[in-house]
Amino acid sequence: MPNPPPIDDALLAHLGELARISLPKQRQAELRGKLQQLVAAFSSLGEADFDMCDGDSARQIITPDELREDRAETPPDVSEVLANSPQTAADCFVVARVVEP
Amino acid sequence: MSTLPLTATALSQAIRQGDITASDVAKDCLARIASIDGKVSAFCETFTQRITEQAAALDNRKQAGEVLGALAGVPIASKDNLLVANQTISAGSRMLSTFRGPFTATSLARLEDQDAMLLGRTNMDEFGMGSTTETSAWQKTRNPFGDNLVPGGSSGGSAVAVSADMCPIAIGSDTGGSVRQPAALCGVSGLKPTYGRVPRYGLIAYASSLDCVGAIARTAEDLALWLDCASGQDPADATSLPTPPTVAQLLQERSDLKGVRIGVPRALNGEGIDEEVLAATQATTAHMQELGATIVECDLPSAKHAVPAYYLLATAEAASNLARYDGVHYGWRAANNDSSRQSSIETTTQTRSEGFGSEVQLRILLGTFASSYGYSAQFYDRARMARRALQHEFQATFKQCDALLCPTSPTAAPQLGDSEDDPLARYLWDALTVPASLAGIPALSIPCGNTNDGRPIGVQLMAPHHQDGRLLQLAHVFQAHSEHHLRRPQL
Amino acid sequence: MTGYTTVIGLEVHVQLGTESKLFSPAPVAALGAPNTRVHHVDIGLPGVLPRPNLRAIELATRAALAIGGEIQLYSEFARKHYFYPDLPKGYQISQFDLPLALGGSVPIGTNRTCRIHRLHVEEDAGKLTHSAIGTLVDLNRAGVALAEIVSEPDIRDPREAHTFLRHLREVIRFAGVSDCDMELGSMRCDANISLMPVGSDTFGTKVELKNLNSIKMVQRALEYEERRQTAMLAGGGKVISETRGWHDEIGESRSMRSKENAPDYRYLPDPDLPPLVVDEAFIAAQRAQIGELPQQRRDRYQEAYGLSGQDVTALAQDRKVGDYFETAVAAGADAKAACNWLIEDLLPALRTRHLDLDTSPITPSALAELLALLADKTLTQKTSRLVFEHLLSSVVSPKQAIADLGLGRIADPAELQPLVNEAIAEKPEAARAVAEGKDRAIDALKGLVMRKTRGRADPEVLDSLLRTTIAGNS
Incomplete structure (x- = not known):
């Protein structure tokens, strides 16, 4: 079994940042433990031998004749577009100030 | 007489013949829910006004001499992740507590086109992430076969709605077993069609390459009726399949299983499965043999990779699909924030940390890990390979047999709160249903017995791509010769 | 640049000229109230x-x-993840390891080309406006179809970058793909630039430049950055990997963010979109739609019409210009005259009126007719201008314009006679001089009549009428 990558504090913090999920101190140990357990178990895929039987993939494909024709439709009213937004002004969604990361 | 114990097939016939009215049916359903849903908490909300109006309109059309559709007056409950125009739909999440769909999901609109009536939305694990319906932000749904038993999940509310006779058909979604497993645990029948057969437009995504709209009913016959109404290509869903031929007529073509080869994959019929469940499954195999089927032992070696592959792919896709919940465009936004002072990163992080429950957060973190730089090759990419390997093995296996059989769930319904803190144990519990999900093949669960203490046991049948009709045919023959599906909970 | 070789690569976004968005039927429009x-x-x-x-x-x-470029028979849409309020899904649908096309090249000077790395399709993001209550999000632009063209780092000079973009724009416009207007944002360019010691083959640390809103701005920003990096390296400093925004008004770039931590976009194949498979027939059909490219067209014009290099360059700058020219010639116009009028008169006139050739009030056949009327002397150089101006402001035929303007040539001696008499009465000394054999004096009388007729008198009829009248009087 290949060594599973350790889920350390830095990696956990990185994942939280990527996913925009805050990781308060009191939850860190628990989450790290759970992730470590799962990652260790799932590392088994790393050693499996998946020699592909043939090139015949089961994945669907799409061809140009199945694509949508380029025809514009009347879009929903702006009130419908904004209907589920938590904050709006001047027919726009409103968010907190964007600060460059 | 209450109209409720009737199947959808019988109910729609009675309405079209004028024996009963759609309004009577709607009233019976609402009354039944009012009287017992307090015990089982299957519904998040009933669409009382909607169904009352719909029923009246149907009765008027019937009176005017119109011929009603195939689902005339059939009340159908739908999972809380399928959009219904102008109704709140929350996917079991606080994040969408006030979200209203501006349109009805294709898979539900097609039922309405056949004159079905949408009854209400059923409880589910948050965004489908769970196998017990316990991760719902709203309530704990209970299995009608035992107060402290989980109903399974994530379509637990839908399974309970049918099991407790609140409606003959309830729609669910099945990503890794979320229709089949609760159906098994609640003693009803559940179908996950071939991936793409029923369109996903209007289904709130969990893991797009695995999500299937499915249904729960009491009989294979009702599932066939539903499938014929819901199937077919949808231009709005690029992954939907060309419209297939109908299947209902296939059910009348067979009265036994002569010449049918049923494969029993060793990997899915041994390790980790409860004795009682295995015994019920073996009894089913024996019964099918009596009905003329040939039993073929077979192998599916990659099945051992199914749980890791499934959880890596599903969570990577989920982390992606759930990135849209940032508190800007729709849904809930964390309180105590003043957009003139906070930064958007803070708002988004706070919103997601408070809006998502802990299981969803865990899966988002796992999926983010699986797809992140430095790890995706070892995890996400390997999972895709495992998926392909499994698909090839299924293809090869289906050269030797027409259908595969195994238990739906390794155990009957456990107690509420049983395995809450051990995610790996919970995930391994899905080992029997995730292979068909990864392969995209049709699979169903039908009741096949019960444990000594009376908990239902379900058996799963899987068929090659597009053979949904064949699958329902097998289940129908079995149900014509058995009574497991007729057993009812005492409520 | 002494001591260092400049290495430049460009990433160009081109808005595809579709009616609806890449993944939705919402209309594409440059303007429109928010959302x-x-x-x-x-x-x-x-x-x-x-x-x-x-x-x-x-x-x-x-x-x-x-x-x-080489079209890939199997390509795939992928999700590029990052959180930003102008990106509603939390990911952009783009392409990653399986783009629509690989390879290709664009000329950047005499015997110099820049190789193209790839072309992929992706959706645009929305627009943010900052206000006192927070940031406002308008998603009108979100989902608009773009092609991103990524060059290899083959460009060695900011002027080559300018040439690259001019050629690329010309070709893309020609292929009918996009109008490539950098000011309106239908073509956008980011540039990567690094310096390495002459003779080295290891690229230096690169800096990405953004906010480049015209081709000239790209060149200016690169020139500035070339100087900045040279000064930094010459002074013993190190270039930092960063993204810099160009501020054209002050002619400087400023750091926007460091690139130390490369973002992790977590690309995933989009599970909502099966891979796209195209065949040779599809590619051939698209190739047929492109038709002639600028260079082929320039060669043909030179050959067929004997036009100068400058003329054919002007005509081939844009497919529509050449098409207009050819239609006018087919309608009978002289090639050289049509070219001159089109390039020197019509296009500038349309620009000042915010029109283009599609909406030009003067059709190619009207231009041909105008040139014919000029050739058969119905119109003089002077009256032809008036007709031209009139045509621009109203949709009529040249003949109608002549009538509207009362510009018909006056060749009837009976109509001209009173004016000739008036002229002789007003300038008797000129008439006398003509009578005395000073022939050039007749020009003054002609000028007078021409003024009275606003240039409409037929010069030949007028000449003989003046002479017979003067001869008769004396």
């Missing part, structure tokens, strides 16, 4: 799915073919 061009798909509403636009794929294919 009035937004479909549920564009905000990534829970439950929606993307529906790829055929025309976008066709146009991107044509763009790739026009620059000599």
Whole structure:
């Protein structure tokens, strides 16, 4: 079994940042433990031998004749577009100030 | 007489013949829910006004001499992740507590086109992430076969709605077993069609390459009726399949299983499965043999990779699909924030940390890990390979047999709160249903017995791509010769 | 630049000229009140799915073919993840390891070309406006179809970058893919630039430049950055990997963010969109739609019409200009005259009126007719201008314009006679001089009559009438 990558504090913090999920101190140990357990178990895929039987993939494909024709439709009213937004002004969604990361 | 114990097939016939009215049916359903849903908490909300109006309109059309559709007056409950125009739909999440769909999901609109009536939305694990319906932000749904038993999940509310006779058909979604497993645990029948057969437009995504709209009913016959109404290509869903031929007529073509080869994959019929469940499954195999089927032992070696592959792919896709919940465009936004002072990163992080429950957060973190730089090759990419390997093995296996059989769930319904803190144990519990999900093949669960203490046991049948009709045919023959599906909970 | 070799690569976004968005049927429009061009798909509403636009794929294919790229028979849409309020889904649908096209090249000077790395299709993001209450999000632009063209780092001089963009724009416009207007944002360019010691083959640390809103700005920003990096390296400093924004008004770039931590976009194949498979027939059909490219057209014009190099360059700058020219010539116009009028008169006039050739009030056949009227002397150089101006402001034929303006040539001696008499009465000394054999004096009388007729008198009829009248009087 290949060594599973350790889920350390830095990696956990990185994942939280990527996913925009805050990781308060009191939850860190628990989450790290759970992730470590799962990652260790799932590392088994790393050693499996998946020699592909043939090139015949089961994945669907799409061809140009199945694509949508380029025809514009009347879009929903702006009130419908904004209907589920938590904050709006001047027919726009409103968010907190964007600060460059 | 209450109209409720009737199947959808019988109910729609009675309405079209004028024996009963759609309004009577709607009233019976609402009354039944009012009287017992307090015990089982299957519904998040009933669409009382909607169904009352719909029923009246149907009765008027019937009176005017119109011929009603195939689902005339059939009340159908739908999972809380399928959009219904102008109704709140929350996917079991606080994040969408006030979200209203501006349109009805294709898979539900097609039922309405056949004159079905949408009854209400059923409880589910948050965004489908769970196998017990316990991760719902709203309530704990209970299995009608035992107060402290989980109903399974994530379509637990839908399974309970049918099991407790609140409606003959309830729609669910099945990503890794979320229709089949609760159906098994609640003693009803559940179908996950071939991936793409029923369109996903209007289904709130969990893991797009695995999500299937499915249904729960009491009989294979009702599932066939539903499938014929819901199937077919949808231009709005690029992954939907060309419209297939109908299947209902296939059910009348067979009265036994002569010449049918049923494969029993060793990997899915041994390790980790409860004795009682295995015994019920073996009894089913024996019964099918009596009905003329040939039993073929077979192998599916990659099945051992199914749980890791499934959880890596599903969570990577989920982390992606759930990135849209940032508190800007729709849904809930964390309180105590003043957009003139906070930064958007803070708002988004706070919103997601408070809006998502802990299981969803865990899966988002796992999926983010699986797809992140430095790890995706070892995890996400390997999972895709495992998926392909499994698909090839299924293809090869289906050269030797027409259908595969195994238990739906390794155990009957456990107690509420049983395995809450051990995610790996919970995930391994899905080992029997995730292979068909990864392969995209049709699979169903039908009741096949019960444990000594009376908990239902379900058996799963899987068929090659597009053979949904064949699958329902097998289940129908079995149900014509058995009574497991007729057993009812005492409520 | 002494001591260092400049290495430049460009990433160009071209808006594909579709009617609807890449994955939704919402209309594409440059203008429009906020959030009035937004479909549920564009905000990534829970439950929606993307529906790829055929025309976008066709146009991107044509763009790739026009620059000599190789269309990939199997390509895939991928999700590029990052959180930003202008990106409603939390990911952009783009392409990653399986783009629509690979390869190709664009000329950047005499015997110099820049190789193209790839062309892929992706959706645009929305627009943010900052206000006192927070940031306002308008998603009209979100989901608009783009092709991103990524060059290899083959450019060695900011002027070559300028040439690259001019050629690329010309070809893309020609292929009918996009109008490539950098000021309106239908073509956008980011530039990467690094310096390495002459003779080295290891690239230096690169800096990415953004906010480049015209081709000239790209060149200016690169020139500035070349100087900045040279000074830094010459002074013993190190270039930092960063993104810098160009501020054209002050002629400087400023750091926007460091690139120390490269973002992790977590690309995933989009599970909502099966891989796209095209065949040779599709590619051939798109190739046929492109037709002639600028260089081929320039060669043909030179050959067929004997026009100068300058003329053919002007005519081949844009497919529409050449098409207009050819239609006018087919309608009987003289090639050289049509070229002159088109380039020197019509195009500038349309620009000042905010029109283009599609909406030109003067059709190619009207221009041909005007030139014919000039050739048969119905019109003089002077009256032809008046007709031209009139045609521009009203949709009529030249003949109608002549009538409207009362510009018909006066060749009837009876109509001209009173004016000739008046002229002789007003300038008797000129008439006398003519009578005395000073022939050039007749010009003064002609000028007088021409003024009275606003240039409409037929010069030949007028000449003989003046002479007979003067002869008769004396």
